[in-house]
Amino acid sequence: MGKSTGFMEYKRVDENSGAVKDRIKNFNEFHKHLNEDDRIKQAARCMDCGVPMCQAAIRLKGMVTGCPLHNLIPEWNDEIYQGHYEHALSRLLKTSNFPEFTGRVCPALCEKACICGTVEDAVTIHNNELFLIEKGFEEGYMKPRIPAIRSGKKVAVVGSGPSGLAVADQLNRRGHSVTVYERDDRIGGLLMYGIPNMKLQKEVIIRRQKLMEAEGVVFRTSVDVGVDIKAADLLKEYDAVVLSCGAKNPRPLAAADMKNTKGIYYAVDFLKSTTKAIIASGALLQDKVTLTNAKEGSYISAKDKNVVIVGGGDTGNDCVGTCIRHGASSVTQIEMMPCPPVERSASNPWPEWPKVLKTDYGQEEAIGVYGHDPRIYETTVKEVISKNGKILAVKTVKVKFDNGKLVEVPGTESTLKCDLLLIAAGFIGCQEYVAKDFGVALSKRNTVATSDPDVYTTGVKKVFTAGDMHRGQSLVVWAIAEGRACAKQVDEYLMGYSNM
Structure with a gap:
């Protein structure tokens, strides 16, 4: 697989992220892709x-380490x-519906399990995947795949995040007629x-939507x-309904009185307001995506503010x-857990998930x-x-x-100036009103209950569930995997059987 001596001949080369001072001037994707010759060398590092x-x-x-989609990575x-780019893409698409999403936002569980990483740096699997799908769109390989025969069955998918899109994509290709309902004005859920x-330019989602529509999927937005x-x-109109509304109940901060205090927001509301303002201003159509033409007051602004972010995960980052792109005066990110080690500890050997310090793009910019x-x-x-x-x-x-309980350390109190407090402390299950309307049971974790994690049928006839609404807050790649399995x-x- 790859070149038999490639991992010894070539070093890992990551895509250049550009200078911080330049990339923070806009909301454009900032990774500079390798040329084809260099990308081939990176693929050559994949070991047999x-x-x-x-x-x-x-x-x-x-x-978990290794790809939840079981992508045929060595192939x-x-x-x-x-x-052989077209054939390579065909192998990738056998297991992955949306490599353009995972190739941008997945934390690369595959690379953490790469055996090359035990002696050298892991293979650039994540970037190789993105190269393939973008090459596919560039060269015209990504054509609509319209089913030759329709089954006559109709399926409604509630929620258009990655799990809902995967369900819709799979069932449409099987020949079922799929309609996706989304309460927001655009599809994508948290992707959008x-x-x-x-991190994920919105034209990528729009491009995929147009392809799925050409293949026969119907999207109904602004329908709650x-x-x-x-x-x-x-339930009367469709033969099956899939609930994939995500886990959108944000975890509150006990110390924050959000109803009576201005300047406190959930992270998702903050991020959503920025994206909506960018879209409304027409900035997506410009070479440089900025908030320059956004209407004053159309988004939650961090400009000239001292910002405190509660939560050390991806959303916090x-x-x-x-906030930096807004022009914040200062940004502080608060994390309850201890700082991870820079290198693996002896008790955390490969191929376990490496519990090491990760400095992401936001922290680099700060x-x-x-x-x-x-x-x-x-x-x-x-x-x-x-x-x-x-x-x-x-x-x-x-x-x-x-003794397993989080306690305060006496005498360690401190005061931070804060004009804007963003809560990025995760989510605590789905918003209940959809589940209640369908009469499906909820688990103790406030997710839709099924008899087993690998079962997607609910206790209500014709009703299925997938993604974060089923498993709780998780990764995009897991949402896609759940959507495929649910489909x-x-x-x-x-049909009484499946050849999927």
Whole structure:
């Protein structure tokens, strides 16, 4: 697979992210792609390792390494090396519906399981994948695949995030007629409004929507199922319904009185407001995507503000990068957990998921702009200080785990000036009104209950579930995997068997 000696001849070369001072001037994607010759060399590094852990998705100590989609990584790396791009893409598309999404936002579980990474740097699987799908669109390989025969069965998919899109894509190709309902004005779920443009440019989602529409999928946006249209109506009209509304209940911050204090927002609302303002201003049509022409007051602005972000995950990092592009005076990111080690500990060997420090693009930019890492570890917000209903500062305190319980460390209180507090502390399951309208049961985690994690049928006839609404907050790649698995069970229900 690849060149037999490639991993010894070529070093890993990542895509250049450009200078911080330049990329923070706009919301454009900022990675500079390698030329074809260099990309071929990167694919050549894929080893004939015999047991490719990269595609295994093995769970070790409660965490997964390897691709949840079981992408045929060694096969298409070899085809890239050979220059057979169209065939390489065909192998990728056998298991992955949307490589243009995962190639941008996936944390690359595949690379963490790459055996080459035990002696050298892992193969650039993530970037190779993105190269393939973008090459496919560029060369015209990505043509509409319209089913030759329709089954006569109709399926409604509620929610157009990655799981809902995967369900729709799979079932449409099987020949079922699929309609996707989305309460927002555009499809994509968190792909559209939860991930900023510099990480996933929105034209990518629009491009995929147009392709799926050409293949026969119908999208109905600005329709809130459970409000604008009732479950009973969908169950009457369709042969099956899939609930894939995500896990959009944000985890609240106990110290924050959001109803009575101005300047406190959930991270997703903050990010969504920026993307909506960019789109409304027509900036997506410009070479440089900025907020220059956005209407004043049309988005939650961090300009000239001291921002505190609660949460150290991907969403918190996206808030850091977005605040910097707004022109924030300062950005501080608060994380309850301890700072991870820079290198693997002896108790965390390969191929386990590496529990090591990751400095993402937002933190890199904060270091470049403010001169220091924005993260403060083992800390939480104890109190919000406000005046006349407006936030002025937050009082923080150090925390530690004592017999599995999080406790404050006495004498460690500190005050941070804060004009804007963003809560990026994760999510606590789905918003219940859709589930209640369909009469499906919820689990203790506030997700739609099924008899087993690998089962997507609910307790209500004709109703299925997938994605974060089923498994809880997770990764885009897991949402797509869930959507594919759910689609197969829907197909079996509709047809009595499935060849998917």
